[in-house]
Amino acid sequence: MANKILEKRILRSDLFYFVAEASELAKKAEAGQFVIVRADENGERIPLSLANIDPDRGTISLLVQTIGVTSTKLSTLNVGDEIKDIAGPMGHKTPIEKYGRVILVGGGFGAAPLYPIGRAMKEAGNAVVSITGARSENLLVYEKELGEFSDKVLISTDDGSKGHKGLVTEVLKQEIEENGADLVIAIGPAIMMKFASLTTKPYGVKTLVSLNPIMVDGTGMCGACRVSVGGKTMFGCTDGPDFDGHLVDWDLLMSRQRTYLAEEKKAMEAYTRGSAPSS
Amino acid sequence: MVETKIREYTKEEIKEIRKTRTPIPEQDAVARGKNFEEVALGYTEEQALREANRCMACKKRDCVAGCPVEVPIPEFIQLVKVGDFIGAAKKIKEKNSLPAICGRVCPQENQCESLCTLGKKMEPVAIGRLERFIADYERMHGSGGGENEKPKPTGFKVAVVGSGPAGLTVASDLAKLGHEVTIFEALHKAGGVLVYGIPEFRLPKAIVQSEVDGIESLGVKFDLDSVVGKLYTVDELLERGFDAVFIGSGAGLPMFMNIPGENLNGVYSANEFLTRTNLMKAYLFPEYDTPIKKGKHVAVVGGGNVAMDAARTALRLGAEKVYLVYRRSMEELPARKEEVHHAIEEGIDFKLLNNPVEIIGEDGWVKGIKCVQMELGEPDESGRRRPAAVEGSEFVIDVDTVVMSIGTGSNPIIPNSTPGLDLNKKGYIAADGGGATSKPGVFAGGDIVTGAATVILAAGAGRKAANSIHEYLMSKVKN
Ligand SMILES: Cc1cc2nc3c(=O)[nH]c(=O)nc-3n(C[C@H](O)[C@H](O)[C@H](O)COP(=O)(O)OP(=O)(O)OC[C@H]3O[C@@H](n4cnc5c(N)ncnc54)[C@H](O)[C@@H]3O)c2cc1C
Ligand SMILES: Cc1cc2nc3c(=O)[nH]c(=O)nc-3n(C[C@H](O)[C@H](O)[C@H](O)COP(=O)(O)OP(=O)(O)OC[C@H]3O[C@@H](n4cnc5c(N)ncnc54)[C@H](O)[C@@H]3O)c2cc1C
Numbered sequence: 020m021a022n023k024i025l026e027k028r029i030l031r032s033d034l035f036y037f038v039a040e041a042s043e044l045a046k047k048a049e050a051g052q053f054v055i056v057r058a059d060e061n062g063e064r065i066p067l068s069l070a071n072i073d074p075d076r077g078t079i080s081l082l083v084q085t086i087g088v089t090s091t092k093l094s095t096l097n098v099g100d101e102i103k104d105i106a107g108p109m110g111h112k113t114p115i116e117k118y119g120r121v122i123l124v125g126g127g128f129g130a131a132p133l134y135p136i137g138r139a140m141k142e143a144g145n146a147v148v149s150i151t152g153a154r155s156e157n158l159l160v161y162e163k164e165l166g167e168f169s170d171k172v173l174i175s176t177d178d179g180s181k182g183h184k185g186l187v188t189e190v191l192k193q194e195i196e197e198n199g200a201d202l203v204i205a206i207g208p209a210i211m212m213k214f215a216s217l218t219t220k221p222y223g224v225k226t227l228v229s230l231n232p233i234m235v236d237g238t239g240m241c242g243a244c245r246v247s248v249g250g251k252t253m254f255g256c257t258d259g260p261d262f263d264g265h266l267v268d269w270d271l272l273m274s275r276q277r278t279y280l281a282e283e284k285k286a287m288e289a290y291t292r293g294s295a296p297s298s
Numbered sequence: 299m300v301e302t303k304i305r306e307y308t309k310e311e312i313k314e315i316r317k318t319r320t321p322i323p324e325q326d327a328v329a330r331g332k333n334f335e336e337v338a339l340g341y342t343e344e345q346a347l348r349e350a351n352r353c354m355a356c357k358k359r360d361c362v363a364g365c366p367v368e369v370p371i372p373e374f375i376q377l378v379k380v381g382d383f384i385g386a387a388k389k390i391k392e393k394n395s396l397p398a399i400c401g402r403v404c405p406q407e408n409q410c411e412s413l414c415t416l417g418k419k420m421e422p423v424a425i426g427r428l429e430r431f432i433a434d435y436e437r438m439h440g441s442g443g444g445e446n447e448k449p450k451p452t453g454f455k456v457a458v459v460g461s462g463p464a465g466l467t468v469a470s471d472l473a474k475l476g477h478e479v480t481i482f483e484a485l486h487k488a489g490g491v492l493v494y495g496i497p498e499f500r501l502p503k504a505i506v507q508s509e510v511d512g513i514e515s516l517g518v519k520f521d522l523d524s525v526v527g528k529l530y531t532v533d534e535l536l537e538r539g540f541d542a543v544f545i546g547s548g549a550g551l552p553m554f555m556n557i558p559g560e561n562l563n564g565v566y567s568a569n570e571f572l573t574r575t576n577l578m579k580a581y582l583f584p585e586y587d588t589p590i591k592k593g594k595h596v597a598v599v600g601g602g603n604v605a606m607d608a609a610r611t612a613l614r615l616g617a618e619k620v621y622l623v624y625r626r627s628m629e630e631l632p633a634r635k636e637e638v639h640h641a642i643e644e645g646i647d648f649k650l651l652n653n654p655v656e657i658i659g660e661d662g663w664v665k666g667i668k669c670v671q672m673e674l675g676e677p678d679e680s681g682r683r684r685p686a687a688v689e690g691s692e693f694v695i696d697v698d699t700v701v702m703s704i705g706t707g708s709n710p711i712i713p714n715s716t717p718g719l720d721l722n723k724k725g726y727i728a729a730d731g732g733g734a735t736s737k738p739g740v741f742a743g744g745d746i747v748t749g750a751a752t753v754i755l756a757a758g759a760g761r762k763a764a765n766s767i768h769e770y771l772m773s774k775v776k777n
């Protein structure tokens with residue numbers, strides 16, 4: 020059986036970690052790439068970053084944040100179940116080199132791609148600092164995992180329950196000012212990546228972001244994933260997913276991400292009605 | 299075998315029926331604008347016999363010269379006349395492996411039917427409709443067996459990239475010759491444009507599926523969700539024990555006009571619009587999870603088959619008004635006549651001699667499309683009169699959705715990951731008449747070689763490549 024789920028961990032009520040069998044993919048995939056997943060026969064194709072790649076074991080890992088129908092459907096799968104479709108590895112790998120000091124900034128499912136990227140950056144001889152945040156301490160995830168390869172992990176929480184009280188961008192600014200940085204990689208919600216990019220810009224620190232536009236095929240066939248970078252239209256799936264954060268048109272990205280808000284709400288209502296136990 | 303009552307036509311009757319083609323029953327234009335069911339319903343046996351009797355069985359067989367794969371047209375029609383529908387199906391399949399599909403979507407009026415001798419004085423024989431009838435008959439009644447004897451395995455393995463008409467044809471021909479074939483398809487479903495592009499109302503997906511099933515029953519393996527160039531490169535396939543690779547990856551890269559406003563919400567490429575609707579079944583949302591914006595007022599930009607499909611799809615999704623914006627005139631419209639005719643019948647508003655210059659937005663959403671009027675000047679290199687903008691003639695059409703259908707290019711994933719594979723000037727794979735590329739053991743055919751063309755040309759290229767690949771493999775045995 021292909022795409023079988025071998026492990027499942029619930030990190031938070033809305034965050035699931037899966038390890039799935041995908042031996043060919045695991046041989047080929049590299050940090051920064053993603054897969055297109057379908058949960059079932061009627062399912063939508065959604066992109067998910069590779070949260071870990073284990074070629075020896077023949078597995079890949081996914082970190083899924085439940086937002087709408089597809090991510091919720093995925094969250095109901097258990098060990099032994101099969102993910103209907105996994106296609107990839109899509110997109111380009113993140114350029115791993117010796118930059119010097121690399122700061123990783125992640126939020127929510129952004130930790131997924133940051134993990135293999137950060138590990139590869141460390142192996143390439145970089146000093147790696149990870150910054151992650153959440154609303155509150157009990158919502159923090161991946162702190163331990165990022166710690167596996169980071170020289171230090173800095174935390175921020177909105178309520179100050181752990182680490183810096185405030186935003187990750189404030190921690191980022193302070194870290195750059197105190198210790199400098201040769202590369203910043205920010206991955207997470209568009210708004211977070213936008214402000215991380217704005218934060219690094221005055222310091223002239225190169226900032227890579229992994230863009231998450233709406234996708235369909237992930238192979239350059241549909242153009243749904245159009246983003247504007249440096250005034251040029253590019254395809255998120257085949258030209259990216261990594262782009263120079265200082266050149267991205269963030270407002271366009273965020274606007275396009277909202278294309279199907281009304282439909283998504285309707286779909287979620289239909290799904291919860293359909294999957295609710297009938298009494 | 300199923301008994302067919304044959305009606306014999308007298309000489310007088312034949313003279314009479316020759317005057318007009320047998321019309322094909324169709325769904326009513328108003329009703330069909332609201333559903334995704336097939337528009338043309340197909341001939342009954344009676345109608346097929348009538349139409350077959352119009353054919354004069356010409357010695358010169360001009361019709362055959364008009365068919366890119368040289369289907370033995372008079373011969374199969376003769377078999378229809380005597381009621382041997384299964385025999386007719388076998389006859390067609392000598393040359394064309396996808397008759398149920400070609401009978402529906404071939405531009406017959408430019409191909410076989412354009413050269414039909416009867417067509418010089420009267421209406422040409424409806425060759426495509428007969429081909430479709432025969433293929434449907436065979437699918438419904440079974441082929442009577444016989445052709446499924448397993449060939450002797452040759453021990454050679456061939457990888458086919460892409461499951462469009464080119465890939466499907468190569469795979470089926472090579473499997474019949476005893477080679478072990480695996481098709482690698484990027485999407486989760488096999489069929490290429492036949493499943494993601496051409497809408498259900500012109501080509502029911504069940505028909506494509508039955509072709510795919512038939513090819514699977516020959517022993518061809520389908521490795522879906524496998525993007526060649528990403529999961530395996532062409533070189534890796536050769537290293538992994540495939541003796542030859544055929545690339546039939548199509549021309550799937552959508553083009554945009556690079557005008558302001560093209561990234562607004564509500565602007566689709568035709569590929570995205572059609573893929574969401576056909577492959578992902580967005581017209582059945584939320585039963586299916588993939589959404590699509592159901593525009594009230596939709597502008598489709600372009601004039602080919604793809605544009606017609608997008609316009610008619612928009613209508614079926616519930617649009618009140620669908621405009622087709624094309625920069626030349628009706629005469630230059632590249633789409634099939636039948637499709638244009640159907641589109642007009644269904645109420646698509648043709649805005650000819652107009653070219654979009656800007657898509658106007660509000661709060662990130664499409665509000666309108668600004669067009670400039672065009673006039674036709676001197677003929678250009680293609681022989682078509684070159685359109686030029688009329689100064690100061692800009693006007694805005696209020697729309698909430700725009701579908702760009704101005705052509706496609708070559709997807710760079712395979713070229714970029716395959717060293718030694720020569721491309722032509724336009725970025726398509728360079729291949730000779732038999733599909734051989736600059737890379738030993740690597741063949742290519744279909745849209746990835748010619749640029750966007752037709753199903754039958756892709757299938758024909760697949761057949762030629764299968765012959766070359768067979769020859770190539772057999773020459774290895776001798777050495
Ligand atoms: C390259 C890339 C990597 C990603 N990696 C991860 C990851 O590792 N983990 C994770 O949880 N999420 C990831 N995402 C986001 C994830 O794809 C969306 O959260 C998911 O599609 C939501 O689908 P849904 O049906 O659950 O929710 P919906 O209710 O359908 O959508 C919620 C929101 O998700 C976005 N979205 C919806 N459909 C798509 C789609 N087909 N493609 C892209 N975005 C869509 C839209 O902004 C939408 O408003 C990634 C996105 C991209 C482009
Ligand atoms: C909307 C539309 C309407 C059309 N209408 C007609 C018509 O009425 N009549 C007609 O004759 N023609 C029509 N055509 C044209 C016709 O469909 C194409 O010419 C034909 O399908 C080309 O066949 P192909 O096998 O070369 O490629 P395609 O059908 O494009 O198939 C290529 C396949 O390869 C896959 N692929 C691509 N890259 C990779 C990769 N790297 N790895 C693995 N798989 C890959 C793709 O996913 C796809 O499934 C239409 C086309 C469109 C888009």
Ligand code: SF4
Binds near residue numbers: 365369371401
């Ligand atoms: S394959 Fe197409 S062109 Fe050839 S005979 Fe059939 S309908 Fe005509």
Ligand code: SF4
Binds near residue numbers: 360371414415417
């Ligand atoms: S040219 Fe027309 S009439 Fe003559 S054999 Fe062909 S189909 Fe029949």
Ligand code: FES
Binds near residue numbers: 241
């Ligand atoms: S997702 Fe279709 S082109 Fe990028």
